[in-house]
Amino acid sequence: MREASPTDAIIVDDVSKMFRISKTPVNSLKERLLRIGRNTYEDFDALNDVGFTISQGETVGILGHNGSGKSTLLNLLGGLDIPSSGTVTMLGQDISGLSEAQRCKLRNRSLGFVYQYHHLLPECTALE
Numbered sequence: 001m002r003e004a005s006p007t008d009a010i011i012v013d014d015v016s017k018m019f020r021i022s023k024t025p026v027n028s029l030k031e032r033l034l035r036i037g038r039n040t041y042e043d044f045d046a047l048n049d050v051g052f053t054i055s056q057g058e059t060v061g062i063l064g065h066n067g068s069g070k071s072t073l074l075n076l077l078g079g080l081d082i083p084s085s086g087t088v089t090m091l092g093q094d095i096s097g098l099s100e101a102q103r104c105k106l107r108n109r110s111l112g113f114v115y116q117y118h119h120l121l122p123e124c125t126a127l128e
Contacts, residue, residue, distance in 0.1 A: 010054040015086035017047040017072050046072040079103035
């Protein structure tokens, strides 16, 4: 990990995110219960050893093909999820060590998202 600068807003250091997914679709609770303890899941790496720094006041866009990990990365940057390995540091705080309430407060006070889909907030205008 590199030395943090006072102007660093977010530091992403060797971040990986793994999801455990079913090898075959599960259609019922009974089927899910019957699979407990069996090797019916596999690991899917959505992000692997990602690292970068965003400075305070910097505007960043994240571009990529479908399935390339953009949403996963945004969820990690916003503290909506925590990495499987590595660290995401926001304003000097490792978000993995914060409670859900602390991550919400930090996100509310320090981070802004512009969502891809404008219809997610149909009751609000752009000004609001």
